[in-house]
Amino acid sequence: MKLPYFEHRAPDSLEEAIATLAALGSDVKLLAGGQSLLPAMRYRLSQPSVLLDLSRIEDLRLKDDALRSGRIDAMSTHAQFAHQNDPTPLGRLMAAHAQQIAFPAVRTRGTVGGSVVHADPAGDWPLLFLALGAQVELSGQRGTRRMALSSFISGPMQTDIALDEILTAVLLDVSALGLTHWGRAKLMHRAGEYAVSSAVAVRRAGGEWSCWIGAIEAGPAPMTQCAELLRSHSSLKHKDMLACAYEDVRAVCPESGQAAVHRHAVNLTRAIAQALETQ
Amino acid sequence: MNRIPINLTVNGRTTELSVEPNATLADSLREQAGTHSVHLGCEHGVCGACNVYLNGAVVRSCLTLTATCDGMEITTLEGLSDATAAALKDAMHRCHGLQCGFCTPGMIITGHDMLTRKLCNSETEIRQQLCGNICRCTGYQAIVTAIASAQEEISP
Numbered sequence A: 001m002k003l004p005y006f007e008h009r010a011p012d013s014l015e016e017a018i019a020t021l022a023a024l025g026s027d028v029k030l031l032a033g034g035q036s037l038l039p040a041m042r043y044r045l046s047q048p049s050v051l052l053d054l055s056r057i058e059d060l061r062l063k064d065d066a067l068r069s070g071r072i073d074a075m076s077t078h079a080q081f082a083h084q085n086d087p088t089p090l091g092r093l094m095a096a097h098a099q100q101i102a103f104p105a106v107r108t109r110g111t112v113g114g115s116v117v118h119a120d121p122a123g124d125w126p127l128l129f130l131a132l133g134a135q136v137e138l139s140g141q142r143g144t145r146r147m148a149l150s151s152f153i154s155g156p157m158q159t160d161i162a163l164d165e166i167l168t169a170v171l172l173d174v175s176a177l178g179l180t181h182w183g184r185a186k187l188m189h190r191a192g193e194y195a196v197s198s199a200v201a202v203r204r205a206g207g208e209w210s211c212w213i214g215a216i217e218a219g220p221a222p223m224t225q226c227a228e229l230l231r232s233h234s235s236l237k238h239k240d241m242l243a244c245a246y247e248d249v250r251a252v253c254p255e256s257g258q259a260a261v262h263r264h265a266v267n268l269t270r271a272i273a274q275a276l277e278t279q
Numbered sequence B: 001m002n003r004i005p006i007n008l009t010v011n012g013r014t015t016e017l018s019v020e021p022n023a024t025l026a027d028s029l030r031e032q033a034g035t036h037s038v039h040l041g042c043e044h045g046v047c048g049a050c051n052v053y054l055n056g057a058v059v060r061s062c063l064t065l066t067a068t069c070d071g072m073e074i075t076t077l078e079g080l081s082d083a084t085a086a087a088l089k090d091a092m093h094r095c096h097g098l099q100c101g102f103c104t105p106g107m108i109i110t111g112h113d114m115l116t117r118k119l120c121n122s123e124t125e126i127r128q129q130l131c132g133n134i135c136r137c138t139g140y141q142a143i144v145t146a147i148a149s150a151q152e153e154i155s156p
Helices: A014-027 A037-042 A078-082 A089-098 A104-109 A112-118 A124-131 A224-232 A238-252 A258-277 B025-031 B083-094 B104-116 B123-132 B141-154
Strands: A007-009 A028-031 A050-053 A071-073 A135-140 A143-148 A153-155 A165-171 A181-187 A197-203 A209-214 B004-010 B013-019 B051-054 B057-060 B073-075
Touching: A014 A028, A014 A050, A014 A135, A014 A165, A078 A089, A078 A104, A078 A112, A089 A124, A089 A181, A104 B057, A104 B104, A104 B123, A112 A124, A112 A165, A124 A197, A124 A209, A181 A258, A197 A224, A197 A258, A209 A224, A209 A238, A209 A258, A224 A238, A224 A258, A238 A258, B004 B025, B025 B051, B051 B104, B057 B104, B083 B104, B083 B141, B104 B123, B104 B141, B123 B141
Parallel strands: A007 A050, A028 A050, B004 B073
Antiparallel strands: A071 A165, A135 A143, A135 A165, A181 A197, A197 A209, B004 B013, B051 B057, B051 B073
């Protein structure tokens, strides 16, 4: 279907965008890359009267030192991370992760901020940034606040963003910037589709492990027993890791059938195995 | 309705358009700029028939608002005139890389992009890069063969 009618506003500065947002309230929807919003509007799942286009705001675009400063501006695109050659473990993890998001042409336009605010349970950036313990920065007429991404995402496609707020950046701390080990695994029916199972395992600079799975109904969830097992054992047998993954997965999706639990558990152990290979 | 003045460079030619806010780049290119190689299959970003170059990177023109493209450069199949494009078009013909031809403009844009960026060094890589383009006739094998053949021709 063709897009319904709306008004297009494209401010040049964040201040102007915030003022417009405050003035228009619930009539407005923020347009980042539009790769999920525009299809939703075609299907009339969303019918905003105004689209507030963030693409002209220089402040929201990716900066060269993002992987050193830990500030990932909201309008950074998937393609920018897929094409970067940063040699650090974090840089390689971000590249590998971005290279498997949707299709090449979608990566050109799709943004990190859009993906985080969309909060699809199978979304790629929410999963990765949760595993990295990221924070989000939200700006509005009432000021700027920061909160943990794990608190920001409150459910499938649900976040704590207020009507008058814009997500301006995802923030990574030094433990994420200096991560030493990483692994990720994603299962899709067809390359480029949303994951049917997705897992990330990282060892942060302080030595702490973090394992998360996505593409489950409630949204990404931490696999705490696996992280604990990795922390407390220096050498691990595959079957012990898999048994632990089973327990963790069952705990977060008790309603799921055996096949789904198996799929998530095996996929998680693949991510962990990849993370351990770099040891 | 409010119309927005937009300047585009379409295949090297400066074009001044007046578009409605909800016009997509695909619709503007087809209806106003006359570049009918831009095909609309699914209109929600799945099929890839509407792929065009926007400022040198491939995008879905059905998921891009024309209003967001002021001052940008667009290249469609009509504007692809380099040696890579010639080799790819020739290979598509030679290897039977099309039947009905509906997906072909998008396939050639995607193929041209992967050939230019040297992202087609194996069949697996070609298939991965091609994942966002749907063809309902060929079963893809002939298209993959055509891209591999064009790659050999360009850099043997």
